[in-house]
Amino acid sequence: MAVDDGLGFLLNGIEDFQARHGADWRDKxxxxxxxxxxxxxxxxxxxxPTLTADVARADDETRHAYAEGLTEIVDKIANGPGQRMSRDQVWALxxxxxxxxxxxxxxxxxxxxxxxxxxxxxAAKAI
Structure with a gap:
């Protein structure tokens, strides 16, 4: 599914930055x-950015996959190295x-x- 692939690519990028840059990963x-x-x-x-509008018009299965992928991304950021962020801060970021x-x-x-x-x-760095 395109949603899984797209959000998985973003998650992998976040994981890579966290592994390579440690506590400084977010600004980088x-x-x-x-x-x-x-x-x-x-x-x-x-x-x-491109999936979001399409997913909003998609079926429930696609929207559920999108929500699960986003939640995984938010969890990865919130629990990443460096300064801890609340879930509200991560959603804003x-x-x-x-x-x-x-x-x-x-x-x-x-x-x-x-x-x-x-x-x-x-703005993102100030969150």
């Missing part, structure tokens, strides 16, 4: 997610990253795109 992941990853084509981009990525990919003005990404990175 934010910089990567809203920086280098934004330069990739949609076929290689994180599926979360995931929402900021996903929303900013979707908006930045939707605009054509590079200045506006960079403004969105910079503001989101600052």
């Amino acid at each position: 992941f934010v910089d990567f997610y809203l920086g280098d990853r934004m330069a990739t084509g949609l076929d290689e981009a994180c599926a979360l 995931v929402a900021v990253l996903s929303g900013a990525a979707g908006m930045a990919r939707a605009v054509t003005d590079p200045t506006l795109r960079e403004e969105v990404l910079a503001a989101a990175a600052q």
